[in-house]
Amino acid sequence: MTGMSRRLRWAWLAGGCLVVSCATASAADFEPRQGDVKALVDEVSARGVDRAWLEDAMQQAEYSQEVLDAMSGAAEYHMVxxxxxxxxxxxxRVAKGxxxxxxxxxxxxRVQREYQVPAEVVAAVLGVxxxxxxxxxxxxxxxxxxxLAFHHESRGSFFCGELAAFLEIAHEQGVAPGSLEGSYAGAMGYPQFIPTSYRAYAVDFNDDGARNLWTDPVDAIGSIGNYFAxxxxxxxxxxxxxxxxxxxxPSGIDFNTDRKPYASVADLRDAGIEPVGxxxxxxxxxxxxxxxxDGSVDYRLGLNNFYVITRYNHSYLYAMAVTELAxxxxxxxxxxxxxxxATAFEPEERP
Incomplete structure (x- = not known):
């Protein structure tokens, strides 16, 4: 996600979560030795992150009502x-791409060779x-x-997992967690990976020994290709x-979903939707x-690769914007x- 107020995205990639319940804290601060915050610190420290470092990080965290307001006003809820x-x-944006x-x-x-994802698609993701x-x-x-981990009514557990992953990444990279900025939903760097996606899919594409999506566009390019692959x-x-x-x-057809391709071309033809080609x-x-x-409707049939783009953001609007920008x-x-x-190359050995 970006910090652009006109585009407030709600749905992100699936990621791992902590087992502890993190949505019940009521205090506006995040006391690292009490309640659910302590449970988070216990869990992350058990994974090898220094406990004193974690407690210091959580003492620096500040509650943001603006973040909660942004989550409730996401563009995908309201736009056509x-x-x-x-x-x-x-x-x-096209020229910059x-x-x-x-x-x-x-x-x-290289991203085309190794991951078979077109340069324009990767660039379009970064453009959006x-x-x-x-x-x-x-x-x-x-x-x-x-x-979001301790104050979001319905998705606290999800964001608890993201917070844990973020703290692990910051500790591993030797970066002060309070110095890192991103979207209101915690997405980071050039490609706006959430922390669990950063941990799972980021690659060191320039072979400098570090996965850096904050300031390195080459690592970002490779990481998007890896994510799609x-x-x-x-x-x-x-x-x-x-x-x-x-x-x-026509009624009876579920349009504009982020589900795997499910409707047969034959059934759509029966409903009056005819493929071109x-x-x-x-x-x-x-x-x-x-x-x-003008109120008219354009019909398209999303294929497997359209579905893959919705894995990056669970919105048909997002996937279509990336596609048309590409x-x-x-x-x-x-x-x-x-x-x-042009991406149908023999893939090289992937990292």
């Missing part, structure tokens, strides 16, 4: 496609998340995650297919109905139709 698209599909690929050409070529590293968030991650991106395959259909989306009737897709500014960057770079097929 054309509104969301307008935030991210602008000429400046082209330049960013040019500036880091070697890293993007942080404007290619320009807007990484201005909330102290320690404060955001502590507030681990979630079964299929090199050389399309992200979606165009379709045509009635003015009003050739696709087998038994192929399963995610049916998308995208509302336009297409626009590819067009500006002069890539031919079917540009995504």
């Amino acid at each position: 496609w054309h509104e969301y698209r307008d935030i991210f599909l602008d000429d400046e 082209v330049r960013f690929i040019e500036q880091h050409q070697d890293a993007f070529e 998340e942080t404007r290619y590293g320009e807007v990484k968030g201005d909330h102290r991650v320690l404060d955001s995650l502590s507030t 681990e979630h079964r991106w299929r090199g050389g395959e399309a992200i979606y297919q165009e379709a045509e259909g009635p003015a009003t989306p 050739s696709i087998a009737p038994d192929v399963r897709v995610i049916p998308l109905a995208l509302e336009q500014a 297409e626009a960057i590819a067009e500006q770079r002069g890539e031919p139709d079917g540009w995504f097929e």
